[in-house]
Amino acid sequence: MSEAIRADAAPAPVGAYPHARRVGDLLFLSGIGPRNPATDAIPGNRHDADGRLVGHDIEAQARAVLANVRAVLHASGARWEDLVDVTVYLTDMARDFKDYNRVWSEYFPDPASAPCRTTLGIDALPTPIAIELKCIAHLSPPAGADRTGGG
Structure with missing residues (x-):
């Protein structure tokens, strides 16, 4: 059995899928982009006078x-x-890899405690964003919970 998760503080998914799905003690996040949750604007995108995307930060x-x-x-x-x-x-x-990697290091300064990471170069994403993350988390049991599975 799994549980779909909706996060009101995150931008709405661009398709018919949940933000995340919990299966046991694992949490699988759908692809997450950089859109602003309140405005749907994409931070760092630069457009020309005709509205065409010409660059990104x-x-x-x-x-x-x-x-x-x-x-x-x-x-x-x-x-x-x-x-x-x-x-x-x-x-x-x-x-973008060098600058992205520098930001990553601010959020995860200790490689020994950072999550595993794979970075792929792709041609495009479904919206005009330059980065998307797909994540898996292991949920810790609540404090005081029995980790052995026994009664």
Whole structure:
């Protein structure tokens, strides 16, 4: 049995899926982007006079996507420290990896306690964003819970 999670503090999903799904003590987050939850604006995107996207600020988008992940974790009863695996999708790996990696290091300064991470360069995402994260967390049992499974 699984439980779908909706996070009011995160931007609405762009499709027919939940923000996350809990299965036992595992939490699977759907792809999370950097959209602003209140306005749906994409931080760091730059447009020309005709409204065409001409550039983006990966640091602004990385900070926003990490804030959105945190909001989904919180709505799920999880903590930042519960993250165990993160897959990162970048639309411009050559340009953005170094700056994105610097932001990551601010949020996860100790590699020994950071989640595992895979970063992939892809051609595009469903909306004009430059980064998306797919995360898995392991939910800790409540304080005082029996971890042995016994009675």
